[in-house]
Amino acid sequence: MLGRVIPWLFGACFLLLGADTAPGHQDPWGDIHPDVSVVDGRFAVVFNTSLPDKPSEYVEAKPVFRMIFEQDGRLFAPRHALTKKRSHRENGPAGLYGKAVPLGESALFFGAADGTPQGYVLKNKKGELSRVRLAWPEGVTLQLLEDVTASAEGIAMTGKEDREILKFYWFAHDSVGEPEVMTIGATACIYDFPVASNIAYAGGRYWVAYMRPEGEDLKLSLWSWKPGEEKGRVEDLDSPADWNSHLSMAAIGDRLCLAYHWADQYPGVAKIVTVFRKAE
Secondary structure, eight states: OOOOOOOOOOOTOTSSSOOOOOOOOOEEEEEEEEEEEEHHHOOOOEEEOOOSSOOOSGGGGEEEEEEEEOOOEEEEEEEESSSSOOOOOSSSSOOOOTTTETTEEEEOOOOOOOOOEEEEEEEOTTTOOEEOOOOOTTTOOSSSSEEEOOOOOOEEEEEEEESSSEEEEETTTOOSSOOOEEEEEEEEEEEEOOBBBBEETTTTTEEEEEEETTEEEEEEEEEEOOTTHHHOEEEEEESSOOSSOOOOEEEEEEEEEEEEEEOOOSSSSEEEEEEEEEEE
């Protein structure tokens, strides 16, 4: 892992928490928007490349590349081009609603609605549908549902009730009561969207990586929680941090792979940074 933390370059930037919405935002040039998945027992990192001499307004038109890594981070297949085009839906923070969330041989579907999801549709392997209502605590209203994942134990969500704090919500399958709610913490934001990863499950714990403000600087932090614990734990990673980024994470057993794009200035020329570690 890289060994320095990059200062937050915009001291009075619109991306500071609580600031007004910006008139515009620009992604870096270079390698951006990585997405980590598992392919044949290895980590595959797919990303776009945006070229200064070939500007494009849409993600679909940008070249797509991939790198493949062993579970311990050793490079298996170096950077190579893909013929597949990525859809804009794959890359944006919007796109959670309507997405199938796997749960064994079944899948959960959340409706196309803003704010707090009141429930979901469960589709079993026979194609039968049932509606399940979520028991939210009184007074909880999400401004943003960031991510959802499901396991044999329950449903995990991340979201924001205000513009500053990212929270984690846990709906245990064996409970009909309200969810457990834990605070992950303040994150850097692009507009109202937290600069944070999806939820990954590894080593019996749920993991979320995010860019955490600390004074005028940022730190890349890793939050995790195990069902039964009273609160989550946070550790800072020795890797460069930037607010103008996109984070993605995946797990194989007890191994984690985090990928994000990073540039040393705004908007700058970005590269893909990867972090591999054991979940413990």
